[in-house]
Amino acid sequence: GQQVMQIPQYQHVQEGEDFTTYCNSSTTLSNIQWYKQRPGGHPVFLIQLVKSGEVKKQKRLTFQFGEAKKNSSLHITATQTTDVGTYFCAGNNAGGTSYGKLTFGQGTILTVHP
């Protein structure tokens, strides 16, 4: 079945440093989504990428979808303590009827030291 690998598993940064997490799928995706989960909370939808090579920005967050639609990245510029949490990518398989099922990566736990 489809697998989505996400690295790194953990990332510790000083406040103000940049952060990047990477996501790779074993199959071509129709779209990829990113979620953030604060400690003790539930995953919250951040963004969806659909097009090959797509780049989207949300303030200090930059999301990219690879040309082959099998990989993605999330980059945070100048991290803040409010960025702390776990970031997940989630892929939706290309083709067929998937009922919107997502395959999640393992997540990257971001710690920001003030």
Added chain:
Amino acid sequence: DAGITQSPRHKVTETGTPVTLRCHQTENHRYMYWYRQDPGHGLRLIHYSYGVKDTDKGEVSDGYSVSRSKTEDFLLTLESATSSQTSVYFCAIRTQGGSYEQYFGPGTRLTVT
């Protein structure tokens, strides 16, 4: 939060006992999902529903069953709980209109002793 509630929020149960978790939504969403979250594994899909009485298995469905007799309620049952089912369980809905983004409930922390 898409009007999603989960109950109970916390539960401790003994091995071998049946457990039912409830997910309730108020916005008439067609698609609903149950996930479990464990350290190092992210979120793994247990079962999902695409309508009343329409359900199917996800990647980790062994030991779990579901029912959806009403649009608003999606129940997850552990017929005979095992320690390996200790986890945090999240319910989610999918928005309408062709996008696949999901919105999650607050979660249920289940401990099987």
